[in-house]
Amino acid sequence: MMNGIRPAALPAAAPAAQWDALCQPVVRDLAWLLFSADLLRAQPPVGMLASAFETSGELAATIAWLHALDADPTGLQRDIAAARLTRLGRYAECLLAWFLQHGPTARLIAANVPLRRAGLTLGECDFLVQTQAGRRLHWELAVKCYLHAGDSRAQLADYVGPNLQDRFDLKLSHLLDHQLPLSARVEFASLGHVGPWEPQMFIKGWLFYPLGQWQWQRHERDEPAGEPAEIDPAHARGWWTTRTDWPAFAAGHAQAWRVLPRLEWLAPRRHEPGAAEAEGIAFVDALALNERVAHQNGPTMVAAFWIDDAGRWVERSRGFIVPDDWPRKAQAFARQ
Template sequence: MSALEPAAAPAAALDALLDALSDPVVRDLAWLLFSAPLLRGHPPAGELAVAFETADESAATLAWLLELDRDARPLREAISATRIVRLGRYAECLLGYFLQHGPAARLIAANVALRLAGRTIGECDFLVETALGRRLHWELAVKCYLHAGGDRAQLADYVGPNLQDRFDLKLKHLLGHQLPLSAREEFAALGHGGPWQPQMFVKGWLFYRWRESPPVAHAVEPAHHRGFWVTRGEWSSLCERQPAARWIVLPRLAWLAPRRAVSNADADGAGLSEAGALAERLAQQSGPTMVASFERTGAGLGHWSEAQRGFVVPDEWPAQARSFALATDLG
């Protein structure tokens, strides 16, 4: 059995697939489709979306991604046609491309705006139809939340790095506003024949304070992708534990799939630097910054592969994050 076959363990299958792909955008698409969700399902209102109905569709998608990786120009042109600065918009474009060109569910419509009395009250991200005839309304969310620290295990403890978003509020908005849109009487008048089964497509990473192991909120999928966060004052202590690592700052649109391994010869060109050099760059940052560490791997240790990723936050951030997590007047 090939390591890329869907019957393999999900994490192992995803790692094998990413190892086989070289184009960063194709890797991000593969990660979006095959990575573990951030949340458990919340039926009946909050079922989880699954990109594939059958093992055959999953296998066909693996083959399609490998072929796309050989010539990623169509995907890259589709992405570059839209000026993208937000991670969520990037993920929307990736998933939209798959639904238009991939071998699984078929796109019916995207970003369907619902208006009431001349005012837009919401948009449905994707309306799709499966090969078995199921008509699904998908709401996509790609998030990076940091656990605010401490021993509490609630969704409210997962906060956005800039303290403008919180996981419990996002789930509340999904369940209470976004997912019910396609069932509204006004939506039926738009001409998209239903009924539509709402599902949430929630992917991303959760980050936990370095050297802490807090309990995980029950609503969170146990197999979620995870990383660390550390204050600037703790940064040197973390780096002392990994003296051989190289580091890189990850721009926002590089927050999906782990970065591709690079050869020793290409390490400098890929931006990998020692901890001290990265510390100088972090000193110029005013807010939380995502970084990734790379370690030498492969035959003869001839490559650098991403080992872990995390956020370096200002020293005052933890106290602010706890206050934000405990606030009760945010919506």
């Protein structure tokens, strides 16, 4: 245990999620991918939402399958390690593909199917899936982390990527106008994957809000006002704050902190007693973390941890610490 940290009662938690009882990080990430709230509401007629199960029986079978996998995750861990992943999106793709190949519900027909015309690549379909009921689905998967740029406007353009190279409105437009229609194009029929295919979007992730806005949202029971109509109000939420403002918040918010590597951006983190030390994971106090992020050029995702009654490190919240000039740049990027 880190010097100076004493066990304390974990803050009141939300109702247990399907991944809370799972121990293995890779299995928790897979469960989060399957069960976490979508970032978006359905966008008919093209942008319908994907689901990994069609019936209550399939849902129950998936939960039982995940618990069995948690008891023996060797195959999943081996395949993920062999893939040598560095990008969050590829990690999510591998997890979902593994579920479709080994899980109890829908069956994977093909993944990453390129569509070409006259030697030019028009696009790539992420997943072609057949359900147990015989439906043939075209899934487009994305896992996104966007920060609200701090403006009060209820527009998707206000949600920007931490490195200001991506924006939620542009991502949705690309999904609806380009990616999801790929399987309905005339050229697609020549690939041998007999349709018709129902396009669906599998969009997961976290949206991060300015610290004061996030603190208000935590106590708001109704649907928060001012959010774009496209966004599912049940989406996963985090916070962001500048380096100058972060220490005042950090002082009383956690027993310890961690910088979250990119491949740990899916499920809330939880570390069993002794597991963090065995894996070389270091928990630090707010002062040490502040010194570390001071040398980062861009936003850094961090997580706040408490120790629960079982001696586990449990994530309390997560957020981005951003350079002091980032909010101004983010608002300019949102208005481009």
